[in-house]
Amino acid sequence: MVADMDGEKRKRSICSRQEPLAALKILKDVNNKRDENPDRVTLKKEIGLLSACTIIIGNIIGSGIFISPKGVLEHSGSVGLALIVWILGGCIAALGSLCYAELGVTIPKSGGDYSYVTEIFGGLVGFLLLWSAVLIMYPTTLAVIALTFSNYVLQPVFPDCVPPYMATRLLSTVCLLFLTWVNCSSVRMATRIQDVFTVGKLAALGLIIVVGLVQICKGNYEGLTPQVAFEFSMTPSVGQIALAFLQASFAFSGWNFLNYVTEEVVEPRRNLPRAIYISIPLVTFVYTLTNIAYFSAMSPEELLSSNAVAVTFGEKLLGMFSVIMPISVALSTFGGINGYLFTSSRLCFSGAREGHLPSLLAMIHFKNCTPIPALLCCCTATIVILCIGETHNLINYVSFINYLSYGVTIAGLLYYRWKKPKLYRPIKVNLLVPITYLMFWALLLGFSLYSEPVVCGVGLVIMLTGVPVYFLGVHWKAKPKCIYNFIESATYVAQRLCFVVFPQFDPIEISPIEEWPDKSSDTLSGKS
Numbered sequence: 120m121v122a123d124m125d126g127e128k129r130k131r132s133i134c135s136r137q138e139p140l141a142a143l144k145i146l147k148d149v150n151n152k153r154d155e156n157p158d159r160v161t162l163k164k165e166i167g168l169l170s171a172c173t174i175i176i177g178n179i180i181g182s183g184i185f186i187s188p189k190g191v192l193e194h195s196g197s198v199g200l201a202l203i204v205w206i207l208g209g210c211i212a213a214l215g216s217l218c219y220a221e222l223g224v225t226i227p228k229s230g231g232d233y234s235y236v237t238e239i240f241g242g243l244v245g246f247l248l249l250w251s252a253v254l255i256m257y258p259t260t261l262a263v264i265a266l267t268f269s270n271y272v273l274q275p276v277f278p279d280c281v282p283p284y285m286a287t288r289l290l291s292t293v294c295l296l297f298l299t300w301v302n303c304s305s306v307r308m309a310t311r312i313q314d315v316f317t318v319g320k321l322a323a324l325g326l327i328i329v330v331g332l333v334q335i336c337k338g339n340y341e342g343l344t345p346q347v348a349f350e351f352s353m354t355p356s357v358g359q360i361a362l363a364f365l366q367a368s369f370a371f372s373g374w375n376f377l378n379y380v381t382e383e384v385v386e387p388r389r390n391l392p393r394a395i396y397i398s399i400p401l402v403t404f405v406y407t408l409t410n411i412a413y414f415s416a417m418s419p420e421e422l423l424s425s426n427a428v429a430v431t432f433g434e435k436l437l438g439m440f441s442v443i444m445p446i447s448v449a450l451s452t453f454g455g456i457n458g459y460l461f462t463s464s465r466l467c468f469s470g471a472r473e474g475h476l477p478s479l480l481a482m483i484h485f486k487n488c489t490p491i492p493a494l495l496c497c498c499t500a501t502i503v504i505l506c507i508g509e510t511h512n513l514i515n516y517v518s519f520i521n522y523l524s525y526g527v528t529i530a531g532l533l534y535y536r537w538k539k540p541k542l543y544r545p546i547k548v549n550l551l552v553p554i555t556y557l558m559f560w561a562l563l564l565g566f567s568l569y570s571e572p573v574v575c576g577v578g579l580v581i582m583l584t585g586v587p588v589y590f591l592g593v594h595w596k597a598k599p600k601c602i603y604n605f606i607e608s609a610t611y612v613a614q615r616l617c618f619v620v621f622p623q624f625d626p627i628e629i630s631p632i633e634e635w636p637d638k639s640s641d642t643l644s645g646k647s
Contacts, residue, residue, distance in 0.1 A: 209403025316454025331412020358570025
């Protein structure tokens with residue numbers, strides 16, 4: 120099968136040791152020339168188990184734990200119910216991650232949800248997920264994290280008022296541009312930043328937890344006693360509880376992001392599930408203790424009135440050292456931005472490789488092996504989103520679309536089990552795991568639609584606008600020749616500007632997924 124690809128796809132490979140001008144010369148007549156012994160450009164496998172764990176933890180722990188506690192408490196109505204929502208949110212993320220572990224080793228492609236849904240349900244459903252993710256889901260999440268970063272950095276500069284609108288946007292943009300440059304320059308540099316800042320954000324949350332535990336040891340835990348914790352400021356409806364889960368799900372979003380860079384993971388069939396099993400319980404444990412620490416120092420009224428929960432916490436308990444808190448949170452969100460840029464750009468890369476986005480986005484730098492066009496696309500979309508929308512509304516939009524895509528993907532796991540029962544699955548979860556997740560998913564989305572029909576409706580409309588785009592841009596092959604000529608010229612010019620080429624195709628990627636006798640599948644929770 121690999122030998123068969125030496126025709127059309129090998130033509131698009133390029134020698135990574137060529138000088139830039141020589142590489143561009145080859146690009147001009149790429150369909151007519153072939154290197155005899157090409158040292159072909161490919162995505163580098165530089166993500167080991169530690170880096171895999173830091174990608175998951177770094178993407179989950181971004182801005183959510185510093186802004187979502189307010190939304191969860193507001194919709195749940197009591198401290199006790201809010202803590203239950205946080206714990207259950209982590210359990211649901213764990214169930215989802217088990218399903219993604221099976222999908223990730225069964226369909227070993229970068230691109231996560233999009234690649235799995237495209238493989239299972241076909242091009243249209245996969246494109247709709249890709250469309251909503253590229254258009255709003257990941258740019259919006261990046262924008263929210265970047266705004267949180269700028270708000271916490273500027274909080275000490277404007278202690279008595281909200282930081283100016285333009286100041287937060289400008290600082291967020293500068294941060295995005297810098298990290299985009301880092302990711303364009305080197306995969307190794309980006310993963311090292313992720314490693315360092317993941318340790319930093321865990322240290323920031325560790326400081327909050329330790330200070331909170333000291334408060335509890337001093338006897339300041341009245342707000343956590345059952346009779347006080349379950350005093351409701353309002354009686355929450357089922358719909359309000361569903362919205363509380365949506366807010367918590369934003370803080371847990373990112374648990375599936377290692378699946379977006381599967382091709383860059385060393386031994387993915389071993390390290391992908393291991394990283395998931397280590398990271399999700401750790402994050403759930405840290406989140407729960409962080410919220411307990413918040414409630415040990417602040418009353419529900421204080422937390423709801425705070426625009427920067429961690430800063431308010433620091434001001435109450437750290438005194439003259441309270442400046443540590445905004446700095447720590449800023450470092451945490453800085454690492455979150457880097458992680459989201461790193462992984463979301465691979466989604467654009469995967470979509471372009473499948474023919475669902477312009478082919479330019481499937482190209483990588485001839486020397487650095489980084490997807491520069493995809494990174495620039497993500498950065499540009501995020502800067503546009505920065506200029507519109509309010510943080511909590513954006514979180515609701517993103518959480519709804521996130522949950523929708525998770526449910527469709529995990530439903531695909533069940534369908535794939537039925538469609539290809541003999542397919543070799545290195546990991547095979549018990550059927551109760553995806554079924555339990557889908558039951559919770561259906562209840563959550565149903566009550567969310569009932570409580571916030573406008574927010575959820577807008578999310579659905581955004582996704583469905585991709586239908587005409589798919590049929591015009593992807594399905595319609597007989598376009599006028601002038602359109603193809605324009606796309607070809609624009610792509611060539613962009614290649615010259617970015618020094619990018621098509622990567623080598625991984626043999627795992629180009630070989631069809633075949634059915635094998637399923638004798639060696641590892642069952643995580645019993646035979647299904």
